[in-house]
Amino acid sequence: MLLEARNITKSFTGVKALDGVDFDVRPGEVHVLLGENGAGKSTLVKVLAGVHAPDRGTVERAEGARLAVIYQELTLVPGLSVAENLFLGRPPRRFGIVDKARMRQDATRLLDRVGLRVDPGTPVAELGIAQQQMVEIARALDLDAQVLVLDEPTAVLTDTETDRLLAIMADLREQGVGLVFITHHLDEIRRIADRVTVLRDGRSVGVLPRGASVDRMIELMVGRTISEQYPRRRQAPGEVLLRVEGLTRAGAFHDVSFHVRAGEVVGVAGLVGAGRTEVVRAAFGVDRYDSGRVEVGGRTLPGHDVRAAMRAGLGLVPEDRKGQGLVLTSTVGDNLGLVTLRSTARAGLVDRKGQRGRAADMAERLRVKTSGLGQEVRELSGGNQQKVVIGKWLLADPKVLVLDEPTRGVDVGAKVEIYELVNRMTAAGRAVLLVSSDLPEVIGMSDRIVVMAHGRVAGELPAGTTQDKVMALAVQEFPA
Ligand SMILES: Nc1ncnc2c1ncn2[C@@H]1O[C@H](COP(=O)(O)OP(=O)(O)OP(=O)(O)O)[C@@H](O)[C@H]1O
Ligand SMILES: [Mg+2]
Structure with missing residues (x-):
């Protein structure tokens, strides 16, 4: 045994995050930790790593066994370069001075290993979150650990990157490394897990062997079965609510056109790097564009003006929710009310009581695990923070809601709730633009799918298309 935790109990004010959990790691295995958002997975990781001291229980490590952890929250320093982050606190030295040339070389070797093609001198702030995640992974790999813990590394990765990471993990397993792997993607578990420990409400409710069925995992995890993973209810589309016409920004996206009608979910x-996030951010007014037009409900929006976009009825759940979607030091209730409060206040009245009622309602529907609306958002588990951002925009009820990777890091049960709320919006005549790297999700929930490649629209596919057809368009090359 490389690592053995016994009877771990850990409480935070008002919450018992872990309650008598046993967990161990053997050499040469991938031990998956599975559970709903807030079940206690990240807390267990932090106890294993010694970040949190348990209230009760013990953690024993085999002599000399080194542990490396890829935490759920990214820990890179945005102002520093990729290489500086890779060797933070332990740069290669020569005669006592940091050896820059060697650092560059070592960095290139590590980046190669994870398949990330960026210059080691690039500031981390300029990378997308998937690339940042790959840097985190590269950094952990360099530590030569006997135990490697990965807390939801694939949440922000696409299929290709995930494939590469799973291959690296299988390699490490061959070399006798013990891996602890957390993910909400059950197919990944089927591919790589040797054992699965399921946590529910801070307790270990079972250990499944390799090859356990997805249904069995879901049942243990949420305590019920889920009949329909993508419960899309379609209806006849109405008028065009969002029209993007010829949108172009040099170096980012070129001549992008599409539209979304009332009652429709259009997938992207x-x-x-295809430019999906860049296009929706520009359409919402966060970033500028060089030419083209964005219309909401027939009215052309001024460029680079988020307030105007919101007034016109456009909403955006951003991809980088920690950075752009939440006020971490505010409460759950205030975060849920952020957008709605602004619009009601503008109308000259603030109905605080109604506001709180609706916030409480939304928190319950999305099953946000919290001790109450007064709890600070930063104390919530990763997945529950995501739910708060989505909830805030669903409450705001915009005419057109743009969801950029809405179910990243969200457990299977809560995903279905989000899809039901999307259905409710479209049934009420709203339109939804769904940007997603999760192919089953984008195929299962969209009425039409716009596929982007290299900053351009590569084509459009109807509902019920196949993953192969989407991929064929996604890898399309354009003549220069
Ligand atoms: N610092 C903290 N202060 C208060 N409560 C906390 C703190 N950290 C975690 N919790 C609570 O402990 C519980 C377990 O959280 P944890 O982050 O371990 O969940 P998780 O299983 O990793 O969920 P997710 O899938 O969303 O990442 C949650 O109810 C969370 O709100
Ligand atoms: Mg977590």
Whole structure:
């Protein structure tokens, strides 16, 4: 045994995050930790790593066994370069001075290993979150650990990157490394897990062997079965609510056109770097564009003006929710009310009581695990923070809601709730633009799918298309 935790109990004010959990790691295995958002997975990781002292219980490590952890929250320093982050606190030295040339070389070797093609001198702030995650992974790999813990590394990765990471993990397993792997993607568990420990409400409710069925995992995890993973209810589309026409920004996206009608969910698929997030951010007014037009409900929006976009009825759940979607030091209730409060206040009245009622309602529907609306958002588990951002925009009820990777890091049960709320919006005549790297999700929930490649629209596919057809368009090359 490389690592053995016994009877771990850990409480935070008002919450018992872990309650008598046993967990161990053997050499040469991938031990998956599975559970709903807030079940206690990250807390257990932090206890294993010694970040949190348990209230009760013990953690024993085999002599000399080193542990490396890839935490759920990214820990890179945005102002520093990729290489500086890789060797933070332990740069290669020569005669006592940091050896820059060697650092560059070592960094290139590590980046190669994870398949990340960026210059080691690039500031981390300029990378997308998938790329940042790959840097985190590269850094952990360099530590030569006997135990490697990965807390939801694939949440922000696309299929290709995930494939590569799973291959690296299988390699490490061959070399006798013990891996602890957390993910909400059950197919990944089927591919790589040797054992699965399921946590529910801070307790270990079972250990499944390799090859356990997805249904069995879901049942243990949420305590019920889920009949329909993508419960899309379609209806006849109405008028065009969002029209993007010829949108172009040099170096980012070129001549992008599409529209979304009332009652429709239009998916946007593509590989990382295809320009999907860039286009929706520009359409929402966060970033500028060089030419083209964005219309909401027939009215052209001024460029680079988020307030105007919101007034016109556009909403955006951003991809980088920690950075752009939440006020971490505010309460759950205040975060849920952020957008709605602004609009009611503008109308000259603030109905605080109604506001709180609706916030409480939404928190319950999305099963946000919290001790109450007064709890600070930063104390919530990763997945529950995501739910709060989505809840805030669903409450705001915009005419057109743009969801950029809405179910990243969200457990299977809560995903279905989000899809039901999307259905409710479209049934009420709203329109939804769904940007997602999760192919089953984008195919299962969209009425039409716009596929982007290299900053352009590569084509459009109807509902019920196949993953192969989406991928064929997503890898399309354009003549220069
Ligand atoms: N610092 C903290 N202060 C208060 N409560 C906390 C703190 N950290 C975690 N919790 C609570 O402990 C519980 C377990 O959280 P944890 O982060 O371990 O969940 P998780 O299983 O990792 O969920 P997710 O899938 O969303 O990442 C949650 O109810 C969370 O709100
Ligand atoms: Mg977690």
